[in-house]
Amino acid sequence: MACASGKGFRNRRVAVPDFSHELQIGGRVAGVDEVGRGPLAGPVTAAAVILDPTRIPEGLDDSKKLSARKREALWEEIIATAEVSIAHASVHEIEVHNILRASHLAMLRAVQGLRAPPDHLLVDGTVLPPGLNIPATPLVGGDGRSFSIAAASIVAKICRDRIMVDLAQQHPGYGWETNMGYGSKKHMTALQNLGVTPHHRRSFKPVHNML
Template identity: 55%
Template sequence: MSRQLSGPPLLFDMPLAPDFSIEKRLIARGAGPVCGIDEAGRGPLAGPVVAAAVILDPRRIPKGLDDSKRLKAAERERLCEEIVRTATAVAVASVAANGIDTINILRASLEAMRRAATLLCVVPGHALIDGRDVPPGLPCPAQALVKGDQRSQSIAAASIVAKVTRDRMMARCATVHPAYGFELHMGYATARHRSAIVEAGAVTRIHRMSFAPLKAGAVDVEMVEAGLLAAQAG
């Protein structure tokens, strides 16, 4: 199985919005169908990491696809519904907080990506992965693209589905554990979340006990603000 890594694009090579050009080249070489894979939730103190794999229908690509972090919540929701309705195949998978604690967040993210790809109802001919790492065990050759969600519409679609799915999961979690405000911060290390952990303690199987502030047994505000809080866009 061939695996390729694409380095960071030069500033003047970055498109204003992701397009379908990489996919078209692969399809023209007979490497289709192409799936985009991305994840959401590497940085939070709580909740799962969620990955999505999407094979877009080249004839029905939703307008406005972009890196999920550059879209407002309402636009992500709208696009997610359209992606699910029009794409050739969509699959979502996750690794929960206790799994992240067991194998670490990088391996958990790659495992969620692998699961999503294998759950597609159509076997992809090639996968485009956001980031620098290609998950082991994919069902097809794959290529990692730095800033892929800003370069490939397939990856952008996956980033939207992963983000919306995870946000919905955290909102549902908030109905069971209302003290933490998960529906507002989605598990990231906001001041409200840190305060709730200090007051109510961490929730087993929801909070990531291997992350530094929780692993130490207390919330180290300076550590969180210097590190994990900066990862909120992830």
């Protein structure tokens, strides 16, 4: 059976990232992205990635659009060919500040962890982290528009996922090895039955309501 096609589908292009923003800016451009703003448990993780223009891994895209196997394969290529820095903001910092500020702290730390300051930053989102002393451009939906940000999204997600799998071994029952701390049905049931762990974000409403 053939798929139906109508006017609304003609000439529709699927958005894919490219390297045009980096080339237009010139110099050493770092893509910056974070993961983990929505979960009820665990840190927020950020990555800064400076790609080698001559060795860009094939298939870079928003980490959310990729299979786990593809993300892992790209992670290996990115680590092998690019300059990468990964950083975190802890659950305590999320509680002391707020999730947006904690995300920005993780981003700042990731940028500061690069071997040398980049010439420019491409940051996913609408708001730049306060305190940047490097020229930067916010890019809405950047992980689907810029290869460098897409690479950062993949690195940050792989790293945070591994942290949550490790924490799941220490705190079994919450399903963190599969839900990565998000409020899945299994996670919410475990909160009711097992209680709140030190890795839960107590200021988040679903957790706060359990206390």
